[in-house]
Amino acid sequence: MTKTSNGKSRASGRVTLAEVAAHAGVATMTASRAISQPDMVSAALRARVEQAVAELAYVPNRAARALASAHSNVIVVLVPSLSNAVFTAVLAGIQDALDADNYQILIGNTRYSDAEEEKLLGIYLQSNPDGILLSGLSHSARVRQMLATSQVPVVSMMDLASEPAQLSVGFSQQQAGHTMTQYLIDKGHRRIAFLGAQRDERTLKRAEGYRAAMAAAGLADPRLELMVDDPSTIALGADLLGRMLASVPDCDAIFCCNDDLAHGAIYQCQRRGIAVPRQLAICGFNDLPASAWMNPSVTTIGTPRYRIGFEAATLLRAVIKGDTPAATRIDLGFTLMARESA
Amino acid sequence: MTKTSNGKSRASGRVTLAEVAAHAGVATMTASRAISQPDMVSAALRARVEQAVAELAYVPNRAARALASAHSNVIVVLVPSLSNAVFTAVLAGIQDALDADNYQILIGNTRYSDAEEEKLLGIYLQSNPDGILLSGLSHSARVRQMLATSQVPVVSMMDLASEPAQLSVGFSQQQAGHTMTQYLIDKGHRRIAFLGAQRDERTLKRAEGYRAAMAAAGLADPRLELMVDDPSTIALGADLLGRMLASVPDCDAIFCCNDDLAHGAIYQCQRRGIAVPRQLAICGFNDLPASAWMNPSVTTIGTPRYRIGFEAATLLRAVIKGDTPAATRIDLGFTLMARESA
DNA sequence: CTGAAAGCGCTTACAG
DNA sequence: CTGAAAGCGCTTACAG
Numbered sequence: 001m002t003k004t005s006n007g008k009s010r011a012s013g014r015v016t017l018a019e020v021a022a023h024a025g026v027a028t029m030t031a032s033r034a035i036s037q038p039d040m041v042s043a044a045l046r047a048r049v050e051q052a053v054a055e056l057a058y059v060p061n062r063a064a065r066a067l068a069s070a071h072s073n074v075i076v077v078l079v080p081s082l083s084n085a086v087f088t089a090v091l092a093g094i095q096d097a098l099d100a101d102n103y104q105i106l107i108g109n110t111r112y113s114d115a116e117e118e119k120l121l122g123i124y125l126q127s128n129p130d131g132i133l134l135s136g137l138s139h140s141a142r143v144r145q146m147l148a149t150s151q152v153p154v155v156s157m158m159d160l161a162s163e164p165a166q167l168s169v170g171f172s173q174q175q176a177g178h179t180m181t182q183y184l185i186d187k188g189h190r191r192i193a194f195l196g197a198q199r200d201e202r203t204l205k206r207a208e209g210y211r212a213a214m215a216a217a218g219l220a221d222p223r224l225e226l227m228v229d230d231p232s233t234i235a236l237g238a239d240l241l242g243r244m245l246a247s248v249p250d251c252d253a254i255f256c257c258n259d260d261l262a263h264g265a266i267y268q269c270q271r272r273g274i275a276v277p278r279q280l281a282i283c284g285f286n287d288l289p290a291s292a293w294m295n296p297s298v299t300t301i302g303t304p305r306y307r308i309g310f311e312a313a314t315l316l317r318a319v320i321k322g323d324t325p326a327a328t329r330i331d332l333g334f335t336l337m338a339r340e341s342a
Numbered sequence: 343m344t345k346t347s348n349g350k351s352r353a354s355g356r357v358t359l360a361e362v363a364a365h366a367g368v369a370t371m372t373a374s375r376a377i378s379q380p381d382m383v384s385a386a387l388r389a390r391v392e393q394a395v396a397e398l399a400y401v402p403n404r405a406a407r408a409l410a411s412a413h414s415n416v417i418v419v420l421v422p423s424l425s426n427a428v429f430t431a432v433l434a435g436i437q438d439a440l441d442a443d444n445y446q447i448l449i450g451n452t453r454y455s456d457a458e459e460e461k462l463l464g465i466y467l468q469s470n471p472d473g474i475l476l477s478g479l480s481h482s483a484r485v486r487q488m489l490a491t492s493q494v495p496v497v498s499m500m501d502l503a504s505e506p507a508q509l510s511v512g513f514s515q516q517q518a519g520h521t522m523t524q525y526l527i528d529k530g531h532r533r534i535a536f537l538g539a540q541r542d543e544r545t546l547k548r549a550e551g552y553r554a555a556m557a558a559a560g561l562a563d564p565r566l567e568l569m570v571d572d573p574s575t576i577a578l579g580a581d582l583l584g585r586m587l588a589s590v591p592d593c594d595a596i597f598c599c600n601d602d603l604a605h606g607a608i609y610q611c612q613r614r615g616i617a618v619p620r621q622l623a624i625c626g627f628n629d630l631p632a633s634a635w636m637n638p639s640v641t642t643i644g645t646p647r648y649r650i651g652f653e654a655a656t657l658l659r660a661v662i663k664g665d666t667p668a669a670t671r672i673d674l675g676f677t678l679m680a681r682e683s684a
Numbered sequence: 685c686t687g688a689a690a691g692c693g694c695t696t697a698c699a700g
Numbered sequence: 701c702t703g704a705a706a707g708c709g710c711t712t713a714c715a716g
Contacts (some may be wrong), residue, residue: 126444289575
């Protein structure tokens with residue numbers, strides 16, 4: 001199997017293109033073309049090479065190809081979480097958009113940490129990626145500098161960039177936060193609390209939207225805001241609900257920064273015998289699958305996460321291929337899902 | 343910035359090790375050592391190289407390193423789903439286990455498809471991975487052959503292999519299915535249905551366990567089994583519950599092959615006014631976070647998914663480093679979580 | 685501890 | 701359409 005030619009070789013033992021070429025009776029470069037640019041080779045030679053590939057079970061060496069061609073065919077995707085269904089949907093969209101091309105997708109989970117993002121980016125940049133898909137708009141100075149010196153095309157996902165030079169696909173997190181809050185105000189609620197977790201960029205922007213709507217309605221009260229660093233979980237939602245009710249007993253509605261928190265808050269209300277929405281209205285954000293099925297069903301903001309991934313990947317691919325995109329800032333919008341809980 | 347030497351160069355324009363070496367006034371190979379094997383270089387030279395690296399913002403070319411060293415430092419992980427919280431937990435365990443080493447983790451989502459698994463494996467094998475982490479024990483003939491010819495070490499996750507030569511980390515899916523069924527039988531249920539989705543390997547084995555327990559108790563009835571190909575979702579759980587109740591009205595307990603289905607079944611009962619567990623007992627599998635919080639809370643099987651990922655990656659790393667593992671088959675067990683719903 | 689040179693397995697202008 | 705040769709950016713026995 002291992003046909004290393006000379007004794008002192010460091011060869012990998014795997015079948016090489018040269019062996020395939022020899023087997024097919026053509027030059028190495030012809031074998032290369034038959035595989036990578038089949039149209040540039042005559043049908044006869046192509047068939048011989050293909051047969052040799054099959055007979056020798058040839059597997060191309062991606063490192064050698066990347067080195068020789070200065071093209072990695074790698075696309076890096078950095079998401080802050082894999083346990084959050086929002087980002088797995090984004091990934092599914094990316095996968096589908098890139099499926100046809102021979103891209104290798106490098107998925108990095110930054111765990112909502114700047115340090116981790118820097119580390120992962122540093123490692124992934126070693127692979128000389130053709131493009132990068134990032135979550136969110138705000139990144140550490142170090143990350144911004146690494147990106148700048150690398151010269152690799154970047155598309156930001158989830159939110160909309162303010163500078164048109166920055167490619168972004170998403171929707172206005174702030175506006176969505178405002179819309180949900182206004183909905184609660186229009187329903188007649190006055191003591192509307194905001195429950196936030198993770199304190200990430202998007203939570204902060206949703207809170208800004210909430211704050212703007214409350215202020216405009218003359219309902220602002222800092223005691224109505226409860227924001228913690230912990231990751232969003234159902235358990236945290238249950239906990240935060242208790243804390244809010246303890247500090248603001250006359251609270252009549254709760255806007256959770258995401259559905260996990262809302263679910264926990266609702267389950268907690270059920271255990272305490274608090275009727276939702278009659279005694280307390282509760283709404284979330286993202287429209288996770290359970291939100292439509294729970295009892296009461298959960299009022300929330302539907303977000304186009306799959307499409308964000310799909311469109312961002314499509315945009316990135318266009319830029320990599322040298323196209324000048326028609327739009328550099330793609331707003332996919334959001335949908336208020338008015339259901340039973342608020 | 344781009345210091346390509348000769349006119350017709352295909353250089354990438356990035357800073358190279360040779361430039362770093364020149365900047366530091368050492369030979370290229372010394373610069374290489376200073377970076378990869380710092381202990382083999384004197385402190386003085388090491389410092390000069392490190393400074394040159396910093397000043398030039400040098401980023402190593404992973405492809406070149408892989409090609410020259412015949413070592414990719416890549417570990418491939420294939421999971422059937424990223425939207426399933428079980429596998430994202432497995433991934434978290436893998437990440438944590440491999441964090442210290444400089445491994446690049448290639449995550450592939452096979453979407454429960456043999457064809458997709460073959461395709462992904464083919465692409466990833468081009469990167470000459472040091473090791474592979476696979477989900478499940480049963481794979482297509484093509485996959486098994488690719489694995490065999492590649493000679494890359496493989497560890498299987500989730501279930502336990504029957505042949506000791508095959509490295510595996512998980513628990514007995516069949517036994518877990520049996521345990522849950524026996525629990526329901528012991529509680530006095532007689533018409534216990536099994537709801538299955540995806541028809542994947544693990545669902546099938548849980549069903550086997552169910553079948554064995556039912557047969558042993560003299561309760562077997564093929565009409566009590568409902569298995570479909572569709573992916574597991576809450577909506578499907580709601581749907582399957584309706585279908586089962588329509589075909590077997592005297593059904594008194596339902597064993598769902600996973601928690602998503604169980605949640606959907608319970609929500610559907612709530613909408614139909616069926617009391618759980620009084621009129622109908624319902625249990626799931628995997629113990630997703632919501633199961634402890636729902637009302638009623640969900641009886642289910644707790645599975646050590648994070649630890650499966652962690653231990654599997656640890657085992658793989660040991661094998662890659664040439665160690666002979668003490669155990670080739672690591673049983674991490676499971677836990678029956680008896681709660682309100684059954 | 686340090687270095688000169690060969691080699692890893694591909695691709696790519698350039699000829700023919 | 702096909703091929704000889706150089707080169708991509710590293711690492712590694714082998715010497716000194």
